[in-house]
Amino acid sequence: RSGTAAEEDEEAIGHADIATRNNYIGRAVLNIPVAGNAALRLSGSYSQAPENHYNRFDDTDLRIRGKSVRGRFLWEPISDISFNLIADYSKFSQKGGTPWTVYHSTPGSRLTTRLAGCGVTVSEDNQEGCIDGGNYQTNQSYGFSGQADFTLGRHTLTAISAYRAFESKAYASDVDSVPINRLNVNESPTKIRNFSQ
Numbered sequence: 168r169s170g171t172a173a174e175e176d177e178e179a180i181g182h183a184d185i186a187t188r189n190n191y192i193g194r195a196v197l198n199i200p201v202a203g204n205a206a207l208r209l210s211g212s213y214s215q216a217p218e219n220h221y222n223r224f225d226d227t228d229l230r231i232r233g234k235s236v237r238g239r240f241l242w243e244p245i246s247d248i249s250f251n252l253i254a255d256y257s258k259f260s261q262k263g264g265t266p267w268t269v270y271h272s273t274p275g276s277r278l279t280t281r282l283a284g285c286g287v288t289v290s291e292d293n294q295e296g297c298i299d300g301g302n303y304q305t306n307q308s309y310g311f312s313g314q315a316d317f318t319l320g321r322h323t324l325t326a327i328s329a330y331r332a333f334e335s336k337a338y339a340s341d342v343d344s345v346p347i348n349r350l351n352v353n354e355s356p357t358k359i360r361n362f363s364q
Contacts, residue, residue: 176200188217189230204243211236220264223285223297224346229264233257247318258307265296269344281345300341300351308333326364333359 178198185191192214199207213234220229235257243249272279272289279289285297312329335357343350 186217188219189215190217191215201240206241208239208241209237218264219294220266220268221295222264222302223287223295224299225263225301227263229261229266229302231259231261233259249316251312251314251316253312253314254310256307256309258305260303260305262303264302265298265344266302266340266342267344268293268296278345281347285346296344297346298341298344299346300343300348301339302341303338304336304340305338306333306335329361329363331359331361331363333357 176198177200178196180194180196182194183192192212194210194212196210197208199209201207211234214232216231218228218230221227222229235255237255238253240252241249242252269278269282269287269289270291270293272282282289282297287293287295287297308331310329310331312327314325314327317324337352337355340352340355341350
């Protein structure tokens with residue numbers, strides 16, 4: 168939202184969606200005037216995508232969940248100077264079921280035969296799979312940033328500092344589509360850090 172901190176009004180917003188297959192979304196926003204020249208804005212969300220991609224091997228559905236939170240603090244000590252401080256965090260997890268399902272496969276092939284032996288019928292509307300290596304991955308990102316604006320006559324000097332981090336880990340992954348230990352992965356971490364000025 169644009170405008171000075173003094174123009175920020177106290178406000179609370181909430182939203183929720185609930186659908187079939189355990190699909191739901193919830194969001195909330197809170198604006199808090201701290202003083203005549205300072206304001207705080209908090210927002211957060213929690214969601215779960217529709218459950219699908221059923222795994223016949225372990226009797227689970229693919230479940231994708233996400234949660235995030237963000238805070239912003241605006242302070243204008245004098246009319247020519249303003250500070251914006253922002254922090255955010257989000258995490259997404261994918262657990263159970265299969266990462267994908269097989270829509271087409273040559274009749275009589277090893278893939279078709281192994282899937283059929285597990286009870287999976289290959290077709291264009293197939294939402295079932297059969298993997299033995301599991302499916303559990305998480306991704307999280309977070310960061311902090313600060314922006315300072317200084318008005319110098321007709322010009323504005325802006326300084327922005329930011330730190331970002333991303334972490335991903337696959338606790339269990341199986342991408343061979345069948346119950347054999349061919350492409351199973353137990354753990355595969357990734358970490359990225361960035362700083363900018």
